[in-house]
Amino acid sequence: MLESASAIIFTALTGIVIFFQASLAAGVPWGAASMGGKYPGKYPSHMRIVAAISILILALIAALVLSEANLLFPQLRSISRIGIWVILYFSLPGQL
Numbered sequence: 001m002l003e004s005a006s007a008i009i010f011t012a013l014t015g016i017v018i019f020f021q022a023s024l025a026a027g028v029p030w031g032a033a034s035m036g037g038k039y040p041g042k043y044p045s046h047m048r049i050v051a052a053i054s055i056l057i058l059a060l061i062a063a064l065v066l067s068e069a070n071l072l073f074p075q076l077r078s079i080s081r082i083g084i085w086v087i088l089y090f091s092l093p094g095q096l
Contacts (some may be wrong), residue, residue, distance in 0.1 A: 003069050006069070007066055007069035008071070009070055011066055013061070016046040017041065017082050018058050018059060018062075020033075020034075021051045021052075021054045021058065025052045025055065026048075029042045031047075035047075060069050061087055063079075064075055064079070064080045064084060065084065068080040068083075
């Protein structure tokens, strides 16, 4: 139960970040709220590509978390065992 709830919360929060990245990639002028404000206004085209790649990576992360929690994507179960530890490492503050 706790594992499922945690996976759903993680995925929902990741979905918010995906929405933000999709907005940046689409040209919404929220650049000041990202990358420390380096690109205020709309992202330049090369950063829009980076935002689109971020969307793909975040979606894969969410899929692996859901697979590890046995909620969705059973076909990813074989790689989710290792992937979940990689996700944990990159989610740690300061990344040991």
